[in-house]
Amino acid sequence: MNTVYLVDAVRTPTGRYNGALASVRPDDLAAHTIRELLARTPRLDPSRIEDVYFGNANGAGEENRDVARMAALLAGLPTSVPGVTVNRLCASGLEAVIQAARAIACGDAHITVAGGVESMTRAPYVLPKSDRPFPAGHAEVYSTTLGWRMVNPTMDPQWTVPLGESAELIADKHKISREQQDEYALDSHRKAAAAQEAGLFDAEITPVAIPRRKGEPVVFGADECVRPDASLEAMARLKPSFRTASEARWGSPPAGGWGRHRHRGQRVSPQRWRRRPPSRRRSGPQGRRP
Numbered sequence: 001m002n003t004v005y006l007v008d009a010v011r012t013p014t015g016r017y018n019g020a021l022a023s024v025r026p027d028d029l030a031a032h033t034i035r036e037l038l039a040r041t042p043r044l045d046p047s048r049i050e051d052v053y054f055g056n057a058n059g060a061g062e063e064n065r066d067v068a069r070m071a072a073l074l075a076g077l078p079t080s081v082p083g084v085t086v087n088r089l090c091a092s093g094l095e096a097v098i099q100a101a102r103a104i105a106c107g108d109a110h111i112t113v114a115g116g117v118e119s120m121t122r123a124p125y126v127l128p129k130s131d132r133p134f135p136a137g138h139a140e141v142y143s144t145t146l147g148w149r150m151v152n153p154t155m156d157p158q159w160t161v162p163l164g165e166s167a168e169l170i171a172d173k174h175k176i177s178r179e180q181q182d183e184y185a186l187d188s189h190r191k192a193a194a195a196q197e198a199g200l201f202d203a204e205i206t207p208v209a210i211p212r213r214k215g216e217p218v219v220f221g222a223d224e225c226v227r228p229d230a231s232l233e234a235m236a237r238l239k240p241s242f243r244t245a246s247e248a249r250w251g252s253p254p255a256g257g258w259g260r261h262r263h264r265g266q267r268v269s270p271q272r273w274r275r276r277p278p279s280r281r282r283s284g285p286q287g288r289r290p
Contacts, residue, residue, distance in 0.1 A: 004101045009113075010036050010206050014223040018121050021220065023210060026063040026119040030054060030071035034113060036206040038075070046076070050109040052083035055092025056114035057086070060144040061124040068096075090163075107133045129169060147161040164242045182235040193228035215238050 001240020010033050015021035021029070038046060054068035063070075068083030088095040100114035123144040130139075142149035148160045161169070171181070195201060207221030 001105045002107060004104045008040055009204055010039060010040065011204055012204055012208050013220055014225050015121075015220070016224045019224050020210065020218075021119065021208065022121045024119070025210060026056075026061070026117045026122065027067055027070045027074060028102060029119065029208070030063075030067060030115070030117040031074035032208060033206060034071055034075035034077070037113065044111070047080060049077065049081050049111050049113055050105065051100065051112045052077070052081060053096040053114040054083065054085050055088065055094070055096040055113060056085050057087055057089045057118060058091045058120070058123055059087065060126055061119075061122055063119070071117065092118075098260065101275075122139075126150075126287055168242055182232055185235060186232055187231055189230040192226045194224070196223060196226055197220045197228075266281050 007236060010035060012021070012029055034052070038044065052068045052072045056067050056072065057061050059067075066083060066085045068085045072081055073079065074082045084099075086092060086095050086099060096116055097114040100109070100112040103109040123146075125141045125143055126149070127139055127141050128150055136153075147162045151160050170176070201223065203221075204222060207219050207220050209217040211217045
């Protein structure tokens, strides 16, 4: 088995839902980070990249078909460089890195690009086709932003519990109170704000230039989801997303289960990493140390 190294990693800033990156296509976000990754390794001949792996959990909108291949082409990689998109839902980007590393370890490749891309802000609505022509009545439109849609009617309901509801069931099982969640979230925001202030994220972030109808593009270069002014008092005023206030504090899940997850400061984001894991014998000649 070959030894696998991560040579470099780069990402866009994290954007809020309907935030600074709302006007940017996901395939453009992916291509932007690939271009930056190549610019940081000028001695690498792009034609030596043997595959591009991307994770994507939606696949219903502008990132449909094979976004890894689309991003590679948009980034200017040769048409000889293939791309494959994988879906393991929230772990899709990690799965892409694992598959790229496995290919190198097994000797199937020596230099790859791996990462993930998502933009839930730009996720479309979908209208299923009827199984018969000219149906009467109303049609149902599904939002593809988050969660299950067009579920197989034979599927057991417990297999399609949304993330928020499953988080609530875990909180009930382990008796995690709202106050504990607020304290944990506040500590997380404070650490992220301190790291941002100290410039600890600067080396991994590539700013995104966002065009405007008039004037110069706006450069977006810092994570948008970090809240330096977060407080326990402000968090306590947030309404639960899946339960009423009384249920969130005192309730227990009924037989069907429901949720209390509040997404406390967490944002659905188009943040994406690009990692290139080469084998040891190929990393040296490119002028990079693993």
